[in-house]
Amino acid sequence: MTTTTAAGEVNRYLDEVRALLVDLAEDERNELLDDLAIHLREVAAETDEPLERAVGSPAAFASELRSSAGLTGGAHTGGPGPVAAARQRLERGRRLVSESGPYRWTRALLPELVPGWWVLRGYLVVVVLSVMGGDHHFPHFPVPALLGSALLGLVAVAVAIFASVSLGRRHRGEHRARWVNVLDVLVVIGTLSAAGAIRQHVGPQYVFSEAAPMSAGPLSHADGRPITNLFAYDEAGQLLDGVLLYDQDGRPVVVGDGDLYSDSGLPLETEYRLDANGAEIPNLYPLDQRVQEWRYQPDGSESTLEAQPVRPPAIAPPRLAESQQQTTTTVSTSSTTALPTTTVP
C-alpha cells in the first residue's frame, strides 16, 4: 500500500469515525482522533489489506472505542444520542454497500483511473475555453480551436494536460486541496454546457447539408423521380436534337449540375457540348450521356462495368386533332433534325 493512498484511506476512515462520535465533547473528540490518525497510519503502514478489513468498519470501530476507552460523551451519557444513533444506522447501510464485491472492485480501480482523468481534465479545459471563445463548430474534431486556430488549440491542449497532470500529482491523497475539487466540478459543468452549445450549432448544420442536395438537385417529377435528361420530339414523333431550353424568365433549364444517377442508381456521365469559347452549354438537349451498366460474361461468372450511351425513350406521340395539324407542321419542319440513331416507334 503506498503512503498516499493509505493516507487518503485513513482520512476517509477518520471522517467516518468522527461522524459517529459527534456526541463527545469537541476537545475530547479532537484529541482522540488526532491520536487515532497516528494509530491508523501505523496500521495502514503495517498491512496491505484495506483499512476496513484490517480494523473493521468505522461503525464497529467507533462503538468498540467507546466502550474500551470508557467514553461517556458530553451531553449524553451511556449510549449514543439520537443523532449518533441515526448516523450509526446510516453507517450500517453504508457498510452493506461498501463491503459488496462490485463496490470494492470499483474502489480498487479508481486510483488507476485518476491519472486518466488528469489528462482528460486538461483537454476539457481547452475545449470549454474554445467553446466559450465562440468556436462552436469544432471543425478539426477532436482538436479544439483557440481564437480560430487549431494549431493554437493543440498547443493549449498540450500545455493544459501537462498542467493538469502536475496539479494532480501534487494534490492527491490527503494533500488534495478543496479548490481542486471545485475545479473538477467546474470542468464537468463547463463540459456539459459546452457539449450543449456544440450540439446546438452542429445540429442545424447537419440538417441543412443533408437537405441541400434535395432542393438544389436535378429536376424531378411530382412523385420525386429525378429528371436526368430531356428529349424533345416534334408532333410527328421525330426526336429533336440541339434544343435549347429556357424557362419563363429566360433562365436556362438545367437538369442538374451535380452528379446524376440512372434509375438503377448507377452514375451517369454527361458530356456537354461546348460553345465557341469552350464553355459547356448545360441546357442544350438531349444531353449526351453514358451510363455504367453491368455486363455479364457469356459464362455468367464475371461481370464488368461498361459505359453505355443513354438512348432516347420509346414514346407514342399523340395524334393531333385535324385542324391543328396544319399550323404546327410548318414550325416542326423548319426546326427538326432527325438523328440517325433515333429509334422512334
Add this chain to the structure above:
Amino acid sequence: MTDRTGTDTTQLLKGVLDLAVLAVVKDADGYGYDILRRLRDAGLEEVGDASVYGTLRRLFSAGALSSYVVPSEEGPHRKYYALTPRGHDLLERGAKTWRQFADTLDQLVGTDRKEAA
C-alpha cells in the same frame, strides 16, 4: 471461539484487556499496532484494534502510560507508549487480582468438571 450462547473470548477480554496491555508494554515500549500484534502473537487473536487503541487511550488518561512520538524515516510517525510508575503499580495489583480470580475460577470450573464427570 464462540459458542451458541454468544460467549466468546471477546467478552472475557473486556475485563482483562487493561492488564494484558500493561503487561505487554512492561516488556517493552511499543506503538499501537506493535502492541496489538504482540497481544495477538501471545494468543489473544480476537483482540480488536479499537479495543486496544481505546484501552491505550484510557490508560494514558489515567496516568498509567506515558507516550512519546518517534519519527520514522519511512512511513508515519509512531506514538510509543511506556509504563509509568503508576502503570507498574496498576499492573502489579491487577496481576495479583487476576491470579486470585483465575485460581477461584479454576477451582470452580475444575470442581464443576469433576461433578460432571
